[in-house]
Amino acid sequence: MSLSHALLGLLAIEPASGYELSKEFERDLGRYAWQAGHTSVYPELIRMTEQGLVEVTHEGARRSRTYAVTDKGREELRSWLLAPWGQGVVRNEQVLRLFLLEALEPDETVTALRDLVEHAEGRISELRRLREEQDAEPRQGRDTLGQLAAEYGLRQYQATHDWALWAIEHVNRRQGSDSA
Amino acid sequence: MSLSHALLGLLAIEPASGYELSKEFERDLGRYAWQAGHTSVYPELIRMTEQGLVEVTHEGARRSRTYAVTDKGREELRSWLLAPWGQGVVRNEQVLRLFLLEALEPDETVTALRDLVEHAEGRISELRRLREEQDAEPRQGRDTLGQLAAEYGLRQYQATHDWALWAIEHVNRRQGSDSA
DNA sequence: GCGAGACCTGCCAAAGATGACATGTAAGAT
């Protein structure tokens, strides 16, 4: 399961409470990579503690527990990150929609593609801003995307954007030659 | 739920049996966009029939039932395809790994990135081949990715590939200046 | 004729995810 790997990764960067981890999934991590509610996170942390992947290092105010990765957990994370690419389960609603877009009428396909262009532009300027903030004051820790991840997102959305423009042309050409 | 939308989309392109639909999820659709086993597909088709989204148009040999989209189903598909982008649940193991890659030691990060470069190269040549086949003999129907989807995949993997090369440089630079 | 393999559908237990509901604590504002 990938939720445990997400938690291991976050805790490897910096120890945190279940509450803090849950918040992460509402930020960039959840927006771009992996979602999870607190009702999944807390039980999962308990399971992982039982398996010796993480441990409670501190109990603070309001019953809060700070977790940290154990050596075993760090090893598990390492082997997951170094495993061959392209193995896991693929379930991407965005890409599914692109696959099925051609089930629409050509003019509606174009409408959807134009919306996508706008959406991608929004994400691109969002990520550009983020990158500039990072360049200005490089931070440590988890409160912001890593530089690698931000750059990745930027390039993906740029590719999506350019593709959508190409696709609009493509559909228009096809439609034009049909009616010619 | 997106499984129903995937099925609606496939059936909108061409009516099919549960068996044929299941096979789709083992091909490009399942590789790139959405996975599902036959044990999900059959019950879902029954649910969708009850909801009036699809109907059985033909019963053939070996108890096979051919499904087709109803008007209601077509309308549901249409509104899903035209809905605003960036709404659905994000759960992408690939991207999650990229987010957490920096939890590794720099030299291991580079190892993982090099693997990713190779992986992306494999996918790119796969998709290029597919595109050439499509250009040679344009097909109808669902037995191959649409041209739009193939081009999309190609551009995404190209972006991933270029990013990974950039990221290797980035990590090396950072490591170099640390030890300088 | 017979066996292998593709075709075609299904059940069921277990695991995982979602959303409603519940509970209590500390800090800061008015």
Add this chain to the structure above:
DNA sequence: ATCTTACATGTCATCTTTGGCAGGTCTCGC
């Protein structure tokens, strides 16, 4: 003092997904 809000953790019913098991049908080659 009181109230609101963020902090912090949890239960439970429901739904979805997965993987193992099961069973019958048609075709084709030998």
